[in-house]
Amino acid sequence: MKVYVDRxxxxxxxxxxxSAPAVFRINSEGILEYEDDVDGSLRNDxxxxxxxCPVQAIFIRDDE
Amino acid sequence: MVAGGxxxxxxxxxxxxxxxxTGSMRIVGDERHLPCNRPPSSKGVxxxxxxxxxxxxxSTFRQRTxxxxxxxxxxxKTFCSNLADxxxxxxxxxxxxxxxxxxxxxxxxxxxxxxxxxAGRFVIRTIDDSLVLRARLRPGIRAVIxxxxxIGCEIAAAATALGCQVTIVEGSSGPMENSIGRKLxxxxxxxxxxxxxxxxxxRVVGLLTALDQRCVGFTLDDGSQLAADVVVESIGSxxxxxxxxxxxxxxxxxxxxxxxxxxxxxxxxxxxxxxARFPDQVLGGDARRVEHxxxxxxxxxxxxxxxxxxxxGQASPAAVxxxxxxxxxxxxxxxxxxxxxxxxxxxxxxxGDLGHPARGVALGYFREELLAAVVTVTLPxxxxxxxxxxxxxxxxxxSNLPAFQPNPTRKREDQ
Numbered sequence: 001m002k003v004y005v006d007r008x009x010x011x012x013x014x015x016x017x018x019s020a021p022a023v024f025r026i027n028s029e030g031i032l033e034y035e036d037d038v039d040g041s042l043r044n045d046x047x048x049x050x051x052x053c054p055v056q057a058i059f060i061r062d063d064e
Numbered sequence: 065m066v067a068g069g070x071x072x073x074x075x076x077x078x079x080x081x082x083x084x085x086t087g088s089m090r091i092v093g094d095e096r097h098l099p100c101n102r103p104p105s106s107k108g109v110x111x112x113x114x115x116x117x118x119x120x121x122x123s124t125f126r127q128r129t130x131x132x133x134x135x136x137x138x139x140x141k142t143f144c145s146n147l148a149d150x151x152x153x154x155x156x157x158x159x160x161x162x163x164x165x166x167x168x169x170x171x172x173x174x175x176x177x178x179x180x181x182x183a184g185r186f187v188i189r190t191i192d193d194s195l196v197l198r199a200r201l202r203p204g205i206r207a208v209i210x211x212x213x214x215i216g217c218e219i220a221a222a223a224t225a226l227g228c229q230v231t232i233v234e235g236s237s238g239p240m241e242n243s244i245g246r247k248l249x250x251x252x253x254x255x256x257x258x259x260x261x262x263x264x265x266x267r268v269v270g271l272l273t274a275l276d277q278r279c280v281g282f283t284l285d286d287g288s289q290l291a292a293d294v295v296v297e298s299i300g301s302x303x304x305x306x307x308x309x310x311x312x313x314x315x316x317x318x319x320x321x322x323x324x325x326x327x328x329x330x331x332x333x334x335x336x337x338x339x340a341r342f343p344d345q346v347l348g349g350d351a352r353r354v355e356h357x358x359x360x361x362x363x364x365x366x367x368x369x370x371x372x373x374x375x376x377g378q379a380s381p382a383a384v385x386x387x388x389x390x391x392x393x394x395x396x397x398x399x400x401x402x403x404x405x406x407x408x409x410x411x412x413x414x415x416g417d418l419g420h421p422a423r424g425v426a427l428g429y430f431r432e433e434l435l436a437a438v439v440t441v442t443l444p445x446x447x448x449x450x451x452x453x454x455x456x457x458x459x460x461x462x463s464n465l466p467a468f469q470p471n472p473t474r475k476r477e478d479q
Contacts, residue, residue: 013391013400014445015358018452030444044082047128051075051361054391056101056125 001038002061003046009057019052020045065152065160066134067142067307068168069093071102072337072360074125076166079368081130085375089134090160092152094141095190099125103357105194106215107393110222116195123191142169142307147330152307164371167308167319167327167335171301171355176210180272184279185295188215200294203227208281208292210269212239214392216298217256221394223296224260231290232256233264243390244401244439247411248427251418251441252394259395264290301355303339317341318353323383325367332374334367336360345385346459347407347436348467354388362386387456388437397421400448403437403455405429407468414438414451426451434458434465 003023012032016024023046024034038046043060050058066073069091077089093099100123109119141155145165152160173187186197197219201207207223209216212234224230236242238249239256253263270283272295281291303318313329314320318341320328325342327333335342337360343351366384373380391400408429416425421441429437435458438451 012445014449015389017445017449026444026446026449028446030446047082050126051078052358054101054103054357 001040001043001046003034003036003038004059004061005032005034006057006059009055011055011057013054015052015054016049016058019048024049065089065162065164066091066166066168067093067145067152068166068170068304068337068339069095069136069138070099070168070170070337070360071125071357072168072170072339072364073166074099074131075361075364076168076334076336076368077131077134078128079364080372081128083368083372085368085372087163089131090137090162091134092137092140092142092154092160094139096139097124097191098127098136098138100191101125102191105191106188106218107222109191109194110198110201110219111225116192119191119195144307144309145311147308147311147313147327147333150332163332164375165327165330165333166367166371167333167339168337168360169304169307169339171303171338173297174300174302176269176272176297176299178272180274180279181277182279183277184292185297187297188219189301197294197296201226201228204229205293206231206291207294207296208233208290209296209298211297211299212236212241212263212265213298213300214240214243214390216296217252217394218392219296219298220256220261221259224256228294230261231264231292232261233267233269233284233290235266235268237265238263239394240392243405244399245405245408245411245429247418248399248439248441251421252397252399255395255397255421264288301338303353305339320351323385324370324380325363326370326374332371334371336363336367340367343385344404344468345383346462347404347431348465349469354386356388356390358389359386385459387452387459389452397442399439399441400443400445401437401439402448402452403429403435403459404468405437405439407431407436415443415447416441431462431468432465434462436462436468 014026143155145152173189207228209220209232238253241249267284272282305315318339319335321342325334338355341351414426414428424443425441440448
């Protein structure tokens, strides 16, 4: 499962790092870092992260 | 049957599917658009020049495939209901029978209590409201914002940035005081004044003045006059509960729920979002509504699990109380809060100095010696997440404290 964050939208709120800490984290500068290739077992966590993002910047791109 | 077509309703249908519900779903909401993200309505939308057709795709929530078969009725209101018989009547006369009900009809903007013509007076609740107001915010016009909560302050900041002459009338002593307390409010006030907003605090609106069927200003309670080209009423919101009348529910301030989001006094009915008045198992005390954006998603998860269990006649999952969280950005300052600042008996800096907010501050809100909330000021979110963890831990301890009794709901502006 491919995860994509639109950096034009991302405001580094960090809510995603609470929902899916295995995928998203905020580094010591306060900037988002994330895994873009994620095991399908984490889908629920990533969907939760999508939901809680205040600027709706997170997307899942399923493998075709 | 989901009454309410905004974020709370949307998140609940998603969560019903996630919790294994496979039956049909009907969503009824009075807005004409698919659910939009509301925060930009008082933030970015006011400052942008994009048209509705350009703004809508950016603001509209993505639809999940799991909810694609839900039947959506836009621009339709729930008119009345008989919860015992499980029927809801819609404003167009249709009767909808259902097995389970989600109450997600949210809030409507309070208006000043006046018979003055509505022309010249604005509120923001929807993206449409935002675009209507934006068209009037021209450089040099006199905009008077009544009410300095989060929304009022955001509108004031946007109007100031657009070159309007902005006056903010607030009954308390400063911006967002009811939400973030006196200390931080006192810090934010001069920042907002530096950007050009003028405060009239401790004042309430008296008589409005009309000219040619338009509101052109008003008198304050000290007798002073304020002329206005645009009046924005940001004096809070009231729950859309009228359609629930007659069911013997407690609707004194939204719909009263138990700690699993069930509507008290009904069966197979749950409430979500800012219409839901639910108990805080951590702080105890009276049930209360939490009007934050995050509440819709947080309560939808709990309510969907409850409703799926109730429909199946199974035991409901253990009740959890969501940790409140909110954010706003004003005058290049981002405030991020977690917990319940209103429960605090004392406030002190955990990091930084409120005398220098631009350098970053974390403000701790203590109830007795326990951390009830933290609000960070211009700190990066990794610091905010750190404090969120502290508040979450403290909340586990807080269940041993005597119950917190919130202030009775009071009107932010006396009439």
